[in-house]
Amino acid sequence: xxxxxxxxxxxxxxxxxxxxxxxxxxxxxxxxxxxxxxxxxxxxxxxxxxxxxxxxxxxxxxxxxxxxxxxxxxxxxxxxxxxxxxxxxxxxxxxxxxxxxxxxxxxxxxxxxxxxxxxxxxxxxxxxxxxxxxxxxxxxxxxxxxxxxxxxxxxxxxxxxxxxxxxxxxxxxxxxxxxxxxxxxxxxxxxxxxxxxxxxxxxxxxxxxxxxxxxxxxxxxxxxxxxxxxxxxxxxxxxxxxxxxxxxxxxxxxxxxxxxxxxxxxxxxxxxxxxxxxxxxxxxxxxxxxxxxxxxxxxxxxxxxxxxxxxxxxxxxxxxxxxxxxxxxxxxxxxxxxxxxxxxxxxxxxxxxxxxxxxxxxxxxxxxxxxxxxxxxxxxxxxxxxxxxxxxxxxxxxxxxxxxxxxxxxxxxxxxxxxxxxxxxxxxxxxxxxxxxxxxxxxxxxxxxxxxxxxxxxxxxxxxxxxxxxxxxxxxxxxxxxxxxxxxxxxxxxxxxxxxxxxxxxxxxxxxxxxxxxxxxxxxxxxxxxxxxxxxxxxxxxxxxxxxxxxxxxxxxxxxxxxxxxxxxxxxxxxxxxxxxxxxxx
Numbered sequence: 001x002x003x004x005x006x007x008x009x010x011x012x013x014x015x016x017x018x019x020x021x022x023x024x025x026x027x028x029x030x031x032x033x034x035x036x037x038x039x040x041x042x043x044x045x046x047x048x049x050x051x052x053x054x055x056x057x058x059x060x061x062x063x064x065x066x067x068x069x070x071x072x073x074x075x076x077x078x079x080x081x082x083x084x085x086x087x088x089x090x091x092x093x094x095x096x097x098x099x100x101x102x103x104x105x106x107x108x109x110x111x112x113x114x115x116x117x118x119x120x121x122x123x124x125x126x127x128x129x130x131x132x133x134x135x136x137x138x139x140x141x142x143x144x145x146x147x148x149x150x151x152x153x154x155x156x157x158x159x160x161x162x163x164x165x166x167x168x169x170x171x172x173x174x175x176x177x178x179x180x181x182x183x184x185x186x187x188x189x190x191x192x193x194x195x196x197x198x199x200x201x202x203x204x205x206x207x208x209x210x211x212x213x214x215x216x217x218x219x220x221x222x223x224x225x226x227x228x229x230x231x232x233x234x235x236x237x238x239x240x241x242x243x244x245x246x247x248x249x250x251x252x253x254x255x256x257x258x259x260x261x262x263x264x265x266x267x268x269x270x271x272x273x274x275x276x277x278x279x280x281x282x283x284x285x286x287x288x289x290x291x292x293x294x295x296x297x298x299x300x301x302x303x304x305x306x307x308x309x310x311x312x313x314x315x316x317x318x319x320x321x322x323x324x325x326x327x328x329x330x331x332x333x334x335x336x337x338x339x340x341x342x343x344x345x346x347x348x349x350x351x352x353x354x355x356x357x358x359x360x361x362x363x364x365x366x367x368x369x370x371x372x373x374x375x376x377x378x379x380x381x382x383x384x385x386x387x388x389x390x391x392x393x394x395x396x397x398x399x400x401x402x403x404x405x406x407x408x409x410x411x412x413x414x415x416x417x418x419x420x421x422x423x424x425x426x427x428x429x430x431x432x433x434x435x436x437x438x439x440x441x442x443x444x445x446x447x448x449x450x451x452x453x454x455x456x457x458x459x460x461x462x463x464x465x466x467x468x469x470x471x472x473x474x475x476x477x478x479x480x481x482x483x484x485x486x487x488x489x490x491x492x493x494x495x496x497x498x499x500x501x502x503x504x505x506x507x508x509x510x511x512x513x514x515x516x517x518x519x520x521x522x523x524x525x526x527x528x529x530x531x532x533x534x535x536x537x538x539x540x541x542x543x544x545x546x547x548x549x550x551x552x553x554x555x556x557x558x559x560x561x562x563x564x565x566x567x568x569x570x571x572x573x574x575x576x577x578x579x580x581x582x583x584x585x586x
Contacts, residue, residue: 001310004125007089008082015078016133022078023138026071031145033064034284079133087126094118094316102323103389104349109316112195117316120190121309128299128306135295143292146285156259157282161289164252168293171244172300178237182230183304187312189227196220249290256282323391329411331400337365337415337499337530339386344395346381354393355381356553363546365499368523368531370541372574373550379534380421382550383504386532387418399500414439417493417529419506423485425477430462431469433477433488439496452495455525457510457518458487482509490518494526501526503533507540515540538575539583547571 008016098106098114106114143165150161200207200216207216260279331338339362346356356378363369371379384390385397388404397404404412425433434452435444449469453459461484465471477485486509493501501522507515519540522531535541541561548558549571557568564571 001125001307003314004086004090004310007093008086012082012085015082019075019078019082019133020137022071022075024141026068026075027138027141027145029064029068029071030142030288031149031285033061033068034149034281034288075134075138079130082133083126083130086129087122090122090125090313091118094122094313097317097319100321101319102321102391103384104322105319107349110191110195112198113191114316115198116187116191116194117309117312121187121312124187124302124306124309125313128302131299131302135299139292139295139299143289146289146292149285150282150289156263157256157286160252160255160259161286164248164255164286165289165293168245168248168290171241171248172293172296175237175241176300176304179234180304182234183308186227186230186234186305187308189223189230192223193220193227196223245290245294249287249294252286252290253283256286323388323405323409325408326406327408328402328406329408331402335401337528338398338400339363339369339500339530339532340396340398340401341382341385342396342398344385344392344397346378346385346390347393348390354553356385359395359555361546361548361555361558363530363532365530366528367545368533368543370533370535370544370547371550372535372538372541372547372571373556374570374574377550378553379550380504383502383532383534386500386502387416388412414441414496415499417496417498417501419486419489419493419501419503421505421508423477423482423489423506423509425473425480425485425488427475428473429467429470430465430473430488433473434469434491434495436492437496439498441497444495448495448497449491451525452491453488455494455518455521456487456491457514457521458484458491461487483511483514486510487514487518494522497529499529501529501531503531503535505534505536508536512539519543538578549574 094114094117098118109117147158147161147165150157196216196219200220203216207213256279260282263279341359341361344356344359345354347354359382361369371382373379381390385392386399386404388397388407388409391405399407399412399415426436430453431446431449434449446469450459453462453469462469462471473479477488480488486506490503490506493503507518510518515537533541533544538561541547544561546558547561547564549556549564549568551570556570557564559567565575
């Protein structure tokens with residue numbers, strides 16, 4: 001929690017200091033209130049007292065009450081403003097940090113956990129910080145001031161107050177001892193709940209198609225039941241504090257009246273006024289002390305959960321990305337669009353064996369290099385090394401003659417246009433999706449967008465949309481078919497006018513006619529770009545300048561389509577499983 005408090009800016013620390021000053025002022029005002037009450041009690045009981053003096057003391061009491069109310073309002077405003085600013089900064093920092101994570105860090109935390117940490121955990125910290133500013137600064141001062149006031153009036157009242165206070169603190173300590181371990185688990189239970197909901201939403205079509213609603217409902221119910229039980233246990237433990245506080249508070253008031261009554265009887269009628277006045281004042285001070293402790297009991301239950309949330313937030317903020325930025329922004333002069341793999345091997349974090357083994361090849365400017373192989377042969381992993389989503393375990397991956405580890409990642413990505421296996425569209429318009437991102441060369445023009453869509457064979461369906469290029473796109477492109485989403489993703493990559501175009505099985509949802517027309521258009525419009533294509537369909541890569549065949553993470557062969565049919569058994573088996581003899585040689 002202290003590390004998070006260090007994020008406060010000087011302006012916000014000034015607001016915290018102002019809250020502290022106002023809290024001290026409010027406590028001083030609240031402690032003056034019983035003194036005026038005692039004055040009125042004495043005046044009422046003293047023969048010959050003037051009604052004007054009683055009215056004046058009442059006016060002072062009213063001023064104290066209004067001043068205390070004003071302090072509370074200003075404290076609440078400043079506390080809300082400061083805590084909201086801190087929460088906004090935390091969310092921004094987590095979002096930025098997660099954006100810098102590689103696949104390794106994202107997989108370590110899980111998507112569901114990162115969502116919980118940036119929303120629920122931040123809310124827990126914000127709520128505690130706001131309550132702490134409103135109460136924790138004021139309550140200890142009020143409690144100590146009230147006890148000191150009581151201590152000056154007699155040891156009997158002091159002993160009664162100390163006993164009640166000790167009992168209340170013991171109850172609070174016991175409750176904290178019970179709930180602290182449960183609060184430590186609750187945030188991970190929220191993660192599980194978030195994960196169950198997220199899976200049910202993202203996989204809703206598969207769930208319906210397999211009649212698995214009951215299975216997913218059971219999965220959610222188990223996560224929900226676990227969180228509910230933990231929440232109920234904490235609520236039961238904290239619920240016991242309310243009656244205990246009432247017993248201690250009412251018992252203290254009763255003790256004060258009993259002690260006061262005994263003092264009045266002992267003093268006798270002539271001298272009974274002072275003990276009676278003190279009894280009224282003591283009951284008022286005791287009520288303030290008990291109120292202070294009750295306020296503490298409202299804030300303290302939030303501390304364990306806020307502490308756990310702060311720890312989880314710091315885990316994200318303190319994580320150093322496995323992939324650090326290099327310093328170079330350009331490759332070797334005169335080399336453009338060249339990708340070189342030199343004895344590259346790769347193993348996923350925690351895996352027992354390499355996924356790629358001793359991969360070497362060169363893709364030069366303007367070439368089309370395709371990668372083919374069975375499922376799990378390492379095609380996508382190889383592409384991810386060019387994009388530096390992961391880092392090679394051994395060997396070098398070079399772009400334009402420079403190891404990708406030496407590039408500033410922003411500069412590296414400005415050289416690349418990437419189309420992933422699963423087409424990703426963002427909420428906005430067709431134009432905003434095609435012109436997505438920063439290519440380092442300024443904003444895209446409307447002509448660039450239309451030309452890219454035309455090259456990706458999407459012009460016809462885009463212009464038929466209501467609004468055309470300004471047609472709305474929902475989150476994930478839910479209103480588009482798989483082929484339409486792929487063509488818009490391809491258009492987005494083309495619009496960047498990159499040195500290197502990477503297509504990770506990006507033509508799988510296209511029919512053969514559209515596939516062929518798109519590849520022909522690419523050959524004409526992106527002739528100067530190096531094209532790396534991962535494909536399952538042999539028909540989509542037969543005309544590639546070079547085809548690299550992967551088998552269990554190793555290169556089984558490389559060459560043109562005709563060469564591989566003669567020299568590579570793995571390629572020939574894949575090709576013959578998809579095409580006839582006539583189609584293979586045509």
